[in-house]
């Protein structure tokens with residue numbers, strides 16, 4: 001008997017998620033004998049439901065929500081082995097994971113992807129004992145992202161992050177940073193460090209242009225300098241996919257990373273406030289099979 005679980009965050013997608021429940025159940029019902037539906041009510045619910053999906057050995061897990069719900073679902077599945085195929089319907093503001101995997105933004109189109117039944121193996125990141133699929137960020141510019149209210153997000157979309165980030169730029173002082181990456185060292189002062197798993201960061205798909213969802217490495221960007229007027233070159237470079245060659249940025253690749261600083265810093269994990277430094281991170285190569293459109 002083939003079984004699927006559908007996790008829905010009813011508060012996501014401007015509270016429209018439930019409008020698509022029937023369609024999603026219909027599509028999954030075509031090739032599964034049973035479709036169980038779970039509704040999240042609070043933080044942590046999607047982790048618990050995804051872990052239940054794994055324990056009850058479902059064949060397919062589909063999550064409907066923003067990047068927060070997708071992140072939680074992945075946290076319930078990673079490193080368990082024999083994981084169900086994973087699908088998701090992006091209903092958030094930024095939807096970096098969907099952008100990286102070419103999952104359409106229009107919900108009916110994203111639902112069609114599930115019926116194509118085409119999956120690819122995708123890398124997942126591990127930071128200490130939790131998991132992420134998009135990005136780690138350290139520095140006040142990253143912390144500014146926590147300040148973005150849901151109201152600003154729905155009004156300005158990804159631009160809300162840029163607006164808050166630009167405000168933080170003005171007050172920014174560098175912090176000391178020590179990285180051990182695949183056995184090598186990098187030490188210096190930094191204003192921001194981003195560890196990207198996919199090309200899309202903060203809704204900007206040219207951010208880590210060369211990143212593939214299953215390339216087995218982290219794409220590490222360290223902003224070392226904020227000198228005027230050179231700093232303005234970062235913006236065109238960012239939108240033209242040339243950030244890694246910008247002279248104010250150190251660009252590294254690694255599959256294993258240890259990060260520490262003498263300063264009291266917190267890492268932002270997939271857009272949410274995470275743990276304090278130091279941390280250790282590694283790529284779990286081809287960890288999940290994810291439904292994507294057939295090219």
Ligand SMILES: Nc1ncnc2c1ncn2[C@@H]1O[C@H](COP(=O)(O)OP(=O)(O)OP(=O)(O)O)[C@@H](O)[C@H]1O
Pocket residue numbers: 009010011012013014040041042043044065066067068069070091092093094095153
């Ligand atoms: N029923 C619910 N009502 C309100 N909040 C919920 C509910 N279920 C889950 N949540 C919260 O929503 C968070 C995840 O939101 P998610 O990121 O999926 O959507 P979003 O906020 O619309 O997306 P984005 O962050 O991209 O704008 C969870 O971490 C949890 O705290």
